[in-house]
Amino acid sequence: xxxxxxxxxxxxxxxxxxxxxxxxxxxxxxxxxxxxxxxxxxxxxxxxxxxxxxxxxxxxxxxxxxxxxxxxxxxxxxxxxxxxxxxxxxxxxxxxxxxxxxxxxxxxxxxxxxxxxxxxxxxxxxxxxxxxxxxxxxxxxxxxxxxxxxxxxxxxxxxxxxxxxxxxxxxxxxxxxxxxxxxxxxxxxxxxxxxxxxxxxxxxxxxxxxxxxxxxxxxxxxxxxxxxxxxxxxxxxxxxxxxxxxxxxxxxxxxxxxxxxx
Amino acid sequence: xxxxxxxxxxxxxxxxxxxxxxxxxxxxxxxxxxxxxxxxxxxxxxxxxxxxxxxxxxxxxxxxxxxxxxxxxx
Numbered sequence: 001x002x003x004x005x006x007x008x009x010x011x012x013x014x015x016x017x018x019x020x021x022x023x024x025x026x027x028x029x030x031x032x033x034x035x036x037x038x039x040x041x042x043x044x045x046x047x048x049x050x051x052x053x054x055x056x057x058x059x060x061x062x063x064x065x066x067x068x069x070x071x072x073x074x075x076x077x078x079x080x081x082x083x084x085x086x087x088x089x090x091x092x093x094x095x096x097x098x099x100x101x102x103x104x105x106x107x108x109x110x111x112x113x114x115x116x117x118x119x120x121x122x123x124x125x126x127x128x129x130x131x132x133x134x135x136x137x138x139x140x141x142x143x144x145x146x147x148x149x150x151x152x153x154x155x156x157x158x159x160x161x162x163x164x165x166x167x168x169x170x171x172x173x174x175x176x177x178x179x180x181x182x183x184x185x186x187x188x189x190x191x192x193x194x195x196x197x198x199x200x201x202x203x204x205x206x207x208x209x210x211x212x213x214x215x216x217x218x219x220x221x222x223x224x225x226x227x228x229x230x231x232x233x234x235x236x237x238x239x240x241x242x243x244x245x246x247x248x249x250x251x252x253x254x255x256x257x258x259x260x261x262x
Numbered sequence: 263x264x265x266x267x268x269x270x271x272x273x274x275x276x277x278x279x280x281x282x283x284x285x286x287x288x289x290x291x292x293x294x295x296x297x298x299x300x301x302x303x304x305x306x307x308x309x310x311x312x313x314x315x316x317x318x319x320x321x322x323x324x325x326x327x328x329x330x331x332x333x334x335x336x
Contacts (some may be wrong), residue, residue: 005335134273178325185331
């Protein structure tokens with residue numbers, strides 16, 4: 001039986017041969033299952049929003065209401081965290097939210113979760129981080145460095161507090177990426193392990209017979225556990241997308257409203 | 263000791279870091295409930311903060327998990 005970690009393997013589906021990249025050496029160009037999962041997620045988001053906005057009415061139908069509530073939630077979030085300039089950054093936050101959400105949710109339906117790949121989550125984390133840096137530099141110029149100069153701290157302590165601020169600032173993309181990656185990886189591994197118990201213990205009970213029939217309740221318990229964890233994983237899939245968006249907004253707020261005191 | 267065995271023991275020890283994360287997440291939700299029951303009107307506005315706090319606390323537990331995974335597969 002496949003191990004619990006094998007579901008995260010990136011497999012090439014259509015290969016186009018190898019190319020020689022200067023620094024990285026020989027690389028295989030292929031459409032992988034990761035590629036397919038991300039494309040389905042993207043098409044799903046675009047399809048969902050076009051369906052939700054096609055034939056928009058004053059009194060929304062089901063599809064439109066679903067789209068509007070998602071839109072309204074992130075809009076509310078961006079405005080309450082970033083303030084009156086939140087609208088400007090709303091498209092970025094909404095894009096991030098929908099992409100992470102759809103990749104997380106697709107992981108519950110497909111055999112492969114795109115967000116359980118560190119490469120994918122690090123890319124998302126870096127996009128969020130670099131956006132924050134670029135927005136900060138464009139909006140504040142050199143004043144961006146005030147982020148690492150805590151005016152509230154005693155003068156003697158400021159360099160040290162600033163250094164800690166700098167390190168925690170540089171760690172942001174890593175924690176963003178690891179949180180998403182770890183949650184998706186951990187959840188799916190646990191799900192798979194409990195699902196394996198059902199089959200393995202059930203098979204052991206039937207094959208061995210006799211006293212081993214006592215394993216049947218344990219297998220049934222694992223089955224219940226699998227169902228409960230599946231429900232939990234849906235919650236986690238949504239929650240992690242939400243948290244990713246909230247944190248992106250908070251980081252953006254740091255540089256957009258720099259020095260306004262908050 | 264066999265290096266392979268030490269790897270698994272290390273991975274097991276790394277998961278102990280999740281204890282702290284579990285305490286932290288429980289603390290956050292417990293305190294939220296305590297606060298929400300005292301002032302239910304203000305509770306809804308703090309749900310966002312609740313989840314951000316829970317996510318920040320949980321991230322450290324996830325780091326312990328990632329360390330364990332790195333020890334076995336790294």
